[in-house]
Amino acid sequence: MELFTEYGTILIILAGIFGFFMAWGVGANDVANAMGTSVGSKALTIKQAILIAMVFEFAGAYLAGGEVTSTIRKGIVDSAIFAEQPDYLVFGMLSALLAAGTWLMIASIMGWPVSTTHSIVGAIVGFAAVGVSVDAVNWGKVSTIVASWVVSPVLAGTISFALFRSVQRLILIHDNPFERAKKYVPFYMFAVGWLMAMVTMLKGLKHVFKDIGIQFSFAETALLAVLFGLLVAALGTYLLSKVQRDESLEVDDRFANVERVFAVLMIFTACSMAFAHGSNDVANAVGPLAAIVNVVSSGGDIAAKSVMPSWILLLGGAGIVVGLATYGFKVMGTIGRKITELTPSRGFAAELGAAATVVFASGTGLPISTTHTLVGAVLGVGMARGIGALNLRMVGSIFLSWVVTLPAGAALSILFFFFFKGVFS
C-alpha cells in the first residue's frame, strides 16, 4: 500500500514512542502495585524489589507473554474486516495506544484506580466499533475478556483464602509454629517453581521448542516442571537453613521468627508475581505496537504470518525498567509505608494467589488486571481473618473504574482515530 511505503517509518516510530510510553506507565505504576506487598511486609527492600521486578518482569514478558500479546494484537478485532483497509488497523492501534496512555495519565492525576489492561481493551474496542464498524470487533472474545475481569479477582481471592487457611492449619495454630514453618514452607516454594515452569513451558516456550525441534508431551512437561519445582524448593531450603530462631525477638511478638521464615518464602512469591505481571501486562503496551509493525512491514497484508520482531519485546521490557527506575520506586515506597500491617505469612498468600491467577490467564491469552486480581487476593486473606482492617470503599471505586474506563478509553481512541485518519489520508 502506498501509505506504508510513504509513511511506514514515521508510523512505526510513532507507534514505538507510544508503546514505550505505555510500557513506562506500566513500569511506573502497575509494577509497584504488584511488588508493593513484598515491600510492605518488609520481606524485601525497595532496591531488592526493583531488582527482582526488572529480571522477572522481563522474563515473564519474554517467556510467557506471547499469548496475551497476540490477543491484544489480533484477538479483539476481526482481522478479516481489516484485510480491505489495513491502514485503519494501523491508525486504530496508534489511537488505542495514545488513548490508553492519555487516559491513564488523567486517571493517575485524579487518583482513580484504573487499569492499563482495561484502558487498552476499551480503546481497541472503541476505534474498531465506532471508527470502522460494529462487526469489526470480535465480540465473543471481548465478552470472554470482560468476564475474566470479574472472575480473576474472585479466583485469586479463593486461592489466597485457601493458601492462608492452609498456613493456619499446618503452621500457625500449633505449639511450635517455627519448626513447622521450616518444615512446610518448602512445599509452597515447590508450588511457586512448578507453576512458573508449567506455564512457561506449555505456552511460552512452545514456539522455541518447535524451532529447535523438541516436542514434549504434557506428561513430560509436567515432569520437567516438577523437577524445576524441586530445584526451587531445594534453593529455598538452603536459604531457610540460614534462618535461626532468635528468642529475643519473641518477647514482643511470639510469631516474629515464624514471619522471618515466611519472609524467605516471599522472595520467591515476589519473583512469581513479577513474572506473572510481566507475562500479562507487557502485552498492553507491546500488543498494539506488534500489530502496527506487522501490518506496515508486510506492506498491508494482515493475514501474513509473521514472527514478532524481538526488538518490540525489548522495547516493552526497556520501557518497564525505565518506568520503574524513574517513578516506580517512589510508588513502591509509598505503598510499602502504607501497608505495614501486612505480614509475610499473609503477603505470600495474597501474592501467590494473584500470581497463579495471572499466570493462568496469561497462558489462556486473557488480558486481566494484575492490580485488581491482587486486590481480590488480599480480600481473600482478609476473609480468612488474616488482616487487621481492609477498606471496602476501595472495592467500590474499582467497580466504578471498570464502568468509567471502558467508555473513556473508547471515546479517546475514537477521537484520535479520526485525527490520524485525517492527517495521513
Added chain:
Amino acid sequence: MAFSNPISDLFGKSPIKPLQEHMSLVVRCSSQLEPFFTACIASEWDLASDIFDSISEDEDRADELKKQFRLNMPKNLFMPVSRADLLGILGHQDNIANLAKDICGIVLGRQMDIPKSLQSDFIGFIKSTIQASEQALKAINELDELLETGFAGQEVKFVQKLIKELDAKEQKVDKKERKLRLNLFKIENDLPPIHVMFLYNIIDNIGEIADTAENVGNRLELLIAK
C-alpha cells in the same frame, strides 16, 4: 499530584494496636489507686493530690485515644473481628479509667480517712482489683497474636485460659468486697453517717473496676468465639 493507589488504599489501620494502647493507659490509671490510698491513709494529701493529677492526665489521654479510635472506625472497614465487639471492649476499657478517676476525686475532695480497722483489708481489696485489671490487659495484649493465628488453635485456648484466670481474680475481689462491707457494717454506727455512705460508695466503685475488667474479658471471649 495526589496519586491514590488501589493497593495501599485497600489497607486500613488495624484497630488492634490502638485498642491495646488504650487498655495499657487505662490500667495505669487503676494501678495508681494503690499508692493513692496509701497516701490517703497516711494523710499525705499533697502526695495524693499529685497522684490524682497523674490519674486524670492518663484518663484524658485515654479519652483522646478513644475518640481517635472511634473516628478511625468507619462502617466500611472489613475486619476479622466485629466492629461492635471492638467498640464494646473499648467502652468497657474506658470505664475502668473513669471509675478510677471518680474514686480518687471523691476521696480527695472529701479528704476521707479510712477507719483504722479496715485499712489493711482495704489495701488488699485494691491490690486484688488492680490485679484483675492487669489480667484483662494481659488478655487484650494477646489480640495481635490472635490475629496472627487467624483466631484459631492454641492461641485461642491460651487466651481462654487468661480469661478464666481473670474471672477467678474478679471472684477474689468480690469476696474481699463482701468482707470489707461486713466489717464496715459492724462499725458503721460509730462513724458519721455521710462518711459511711461515701465509704460504701467507694467500695462499690472499686469493686466495679474489677467487674468492668471482667466485662472486657467477656467481650474478648465473644470476639474469639465467632
